[in-house]
Amino acid sequence: MNEIPPGLLFSLLALLIVISAFFSSSETSMMALNRYRLRHQAKSGHRGARRAMELLSRPDKLIGVILIGNNLVNILASVIAGVVFTQLYGDAGVFYATAVLTVVILIFAEVTPKTIAALHPEKIAFPASLVLRPLLWLLAPVVWLVSSISNGLARLVGVEATAGSEAEHLAPEELRTVVFESGALLPSKHKGMLLNVLDLDQATVEDIMIPRNEVVGVDLENNGDRILQQLAESSYTRLPVFEGDINRVVGILHLRRAAQILRDGPEAFSAERLKSYTDEPYFVPEATPLPTLLMNFQKKKRRMGLVVDEYGEVMGIVTLEDLLEEIVGDFTASPVPSEDEEIVSAGDGWYLIDGGTSIREINRTLHWELPTDGPKTFNGLAMEHLESIPDGNISFYILNYLVEIEEVSEKMITRARVKKINK
Known part of the structure; x- marks a missing residue:
């Protein structure tokens, strides 16, 4: 060389x-x-x-x-x-x-x-x-x-070294990060929907149900005229039908089936006839994960379920619309217009929040991070923090959120002003 x-x-x-x-x-x-x-x-x-x-x-x-x-x-x-x-x-x-x-x-x-x-x-x-x-x-x-x-x-x-490709499979948290970091490659609305789908496993029926005190239904113990008026004026498509108490539910009535009763008038009305138009009620345990609920709704061709606790007491109702809103966000207006919105901006970062508003709804609407592993409503969260019903208008902190009580009833906090404090 x-x-x-x-x-x-x-x-x-x-x-x-x-x-x-x-x-x-x-x-x-x-x-x-x-x-x-x-x-x-x-x-x-x-x-x-x-x-x-x-x-x-x-x-x-x-x-x-x-x-x-x-x-x-x-x-x-x-x-x-x-x-x-x-x-x-x-x-x-x-x-x-x-x-x-x-x-x-x-x-x-x-x-x-x-x-x-x-x-x-x-x-x-x-x-x-x-x-x-x-x-x-x-x-x-x-x-x-x-x-x-x-x-x-x-x-x-x-x-x-010759093992399979398990390491290439993404865990849910890793997939959530991939979606979140996708940037402009994925429209923000689609990104939000995908993240909501991944978050379904973290919620149960109890988190999205309509509580029992807000459920609108047909009580067969009312007189016929009142029931017919309720059916004619209802803004809901489906109504639970019960006898005196929602725990004695007899079925779910689709208003399309009630059209014949309305046409025939009060003379042809009877509780037994109304019962014949109802579907068998579908009961859902309150701890049911949302993905399981979605599959059960699809399998059983249902759009409404009655939520029950471990003792069999009806806690409220859950609908397919409530479930879909967890994925796509609010896509329907409130069926009953109300002057009292659950979350209202009060300026300067303050919000007026109804006590019965769910924590998940507050977090989703305001992009806050109130704890969701305990009480499901803002009233429940505040009461857990105070350990009592306040006697008057007081203020306190929940994590980095300043809360000022505005209205209190004998049983609950009905309205509060809340502001996120950046510490």
Whole structure:
């Protein structure tokens, strides 16, 4: 090799640096590929993505062939550099070769190509796969030997290099982060809906039900004229029908079926006839997770359920609309217009909040973070904090939220002013 002209050796050295840069960038780009985007591209017929997926199916072999090629090239480059600098500077050439080659490889064969590959993995990995796949076949015996020894050492420390791709599966929290960080790639409304779907597991029927004291239903113990008037003026599509008390519910009435009763007038009305138009009630335990409720509604073709506690007492009702609003947000106006809104802006960051408003509704509307692992309504949260019903208008803190009581009844806090304090 000492007889080879220095110019040719320098050219060969430069070629080896380029090859080393190729292996370095290939390794980084392959490892930096987004596996989910890669899988989508492969299913769409992208040839480069398919080749990359095939190589990544056995990362131990892929890394093996890249490192074998890279180390061979770097070692050969160091030998050639030693010869060249020895020809030029004698015995001191070894020192010069080590110093210069370290800097050259570090800049031109490591840092620069790996940085570019990390920023543009697909542009590097897909073309590189054209070289790596046949190279893997040519070096198969060497790669097998190196991989076998490497995998054996990995097993000694409890790592199975040939295990499945469980690590590629996203946990719900990780998927939530992916959706949240999607940025402009996903419309904000769609992003909110996807996040709400992922959050369904964290809520139960009790969190979204209409409480018993707000349930509107038909009491068969009322006189016929009053019942007919209620049916004619109702803004709801379905009404629970009961006898004196909602715990004695007999069925769910769809007002479309009640049209015939209204047409026939009071003379033809009877409680038994009204009962014949009702559907069998569907009871839902209060602790039922919302995804389970959604599947049960779909399976049983239901749109309303009566929520019961562990003692069988009716706690309220839940409807399909309530469930869908947890996903898409409020998409219907209140069926009964009211002058008293549950959440009203009072200016300067203050909000007037009705005591019966659910904590989840407050958090969703105002983007607050009131605790939801205890009481379900604002009144319940305030009462838990105070441990009693306040005698008058007082103020106190719940975490970093300032609460001023405005109206109190004998049984509950009916209205309060609340402001989030940025501490």
